[in-house]
Amino acid sequence: MANLQGRFAGKVALVTGGGTGIGEACARLLAHEGAHVVMLGRRRERVEEVARACGGMALACDASDAAAMRDAVAAVLARHGRLDVLVANAGGFGQGACADTPDADWRQAFDANLNTAFVSARACLPALKESRGNIVFVASIAALAAGPDVCGYTTFKHALIGLARSVARDYGPAGVRANVVCPGWVRTPMADAEMAPLMAAHGIGRDAAYDLVCADVPLRRPASPAEIAGVCAFLASPDAAIVTGAVLAADGGSTIVDVPTLAFSRLETA
Numbered sequence: 001m002a003n004l005q006g007r008f009a010g011k012v013a014l015v016t017g018g019g020t021g022i023g024e025a026c027a028r029l030l031a032h033e034g035a036h037v038v039m040l041g042r043r044r045e046r047v048e049e050v051a052r053a054c055g056g057m058a059l060a061c062d063a064s065d066a067a068a069m070r071d072a073v074a075a076v077l078a079r080h081g082r083l084d085v086l087v088a089n090a091g092g093f094g095q096g097a098c099a100d101t102p103d104a105d106w107r108q109a110f111d112a113n114l115n116t117a118f119v120s121a122r123a124c125l126p127a128l129k130e131s132r133g134n135i136v137f138v139a140s141i142a143a144l145a146a147g148p149d150v151c152g153y154t155t156f157k158h159a160l161i162g163l164a165r166s167v168a169r170d171y172g173p174a175g176v177r178a179n180v181v182c183p184g185w186v187r188t189p190m191a192d193a194e195m196a197p198l199m200a201a202h203g204i205g206r207d208a209a210y211d212l213v214c215a216d217v218p219l220r221r222p223a224s225p226a227e228i229a230g231v232c233a234f235l236a237s238p239d240a241a242i243v244t245g246a247v248l249a250a251d252g253g254s255t256i257v258d259v260p261t262l263a264f265s266r267l268e269t270a
C-alpha cells in the first residue's frame with residue numbers, strides 16, 4: 001500500500017479486533033501512513049487476511065487473555081523492537097436489560113468490552129512508556145448514553161472512559177497519551193446484523209433501516225469504518241500530541257441532539 005502521508009513512518013501499531021470493521025479499517029489506514037501494523041483477533045483467517053493486505057503481522061488470540069497478550073506483545077517486540085500505538089478496538093456482546101442478563105452473559109460483556117482494553121493496555125504500557133507512545137480506546141456512544149436492552153454493553157463502554165482517563169492521568173508524566181473515540185452507527189458487520197429486527201418489523205432493506213436509525217442524527221447517515229479509522233489515526237498521530245484523556249464522539253452529531261425537542265423538529269417536516 002502506498003505511503004502518502006507518513007505520519008506513522010517507522011512506528012509500530014497493534015490493533016486489537018483487527019480482523020473486521022473499525023479494527024480492520026484502522027489497520028489499513030495506519031499501514032497506509034507508514035506504520036508496521038500488527039493485527040490481533042480471535043479469528044485467525046480474518047487477521048491473517050488483513051495482515052496480507054497491509055503487509056503486517058497477524059496474531060490470533062483473545063485480547064482479554066492476560067498470558068496471551070503478554071506473549072503477543074513479546075512477539076511484537078521480538079520482530080520490531082518497539083511499540084508506539086495500541087488501538088484497543090476489540091468489543092461486542094452485552095445484549096439484554098439488567099434483570100434479563102444471566103451471569104455468563106454479564107461476564108462475556110465484561111471480557112469483550114472492558115477487559116480486552118484493560119488487559120491489552122496493561123501488557124503494552126511498558127513498551128509504550130519506552131517509546132512515549134499512546135493508546136486509542138474505541139468505545140461507542142453507548143459510553144455516553146444508554147440504549148434499550150444493552151445493559152452489559154452500556155455499562156462496560158462507560159467504564160472504558162474511566163480506564164482511559166486513569167491511564168492518561170497515571171502515565172502522562174512518562175509521555176504516554178490515552179484517548180477515547182465514541183462512534184455512533186457505523187456500517188460494520190456487527191451493525192448490519194443489528195438492523196435485522198428493524199428490517200423484519202418494517203419490511204424494509206438494510207439501507208432503509210440505517211436511514212431509520214439515523215433519522216434524528218444531524219448528519220442523517222452512519223459512518224463508514226474508514227471515517228472512524230481517520231479519527232483514531234488523528235488521535236494516535238503527532239497531530240494530537242497535546243491531546244490526552246479526551247473523549248471524542250464520532251457520531252454524526254447524535255449526542256448533541258436534545259431529545260425532548262425532537263417533537264418540534266418533526267413538526268417542521270410534517
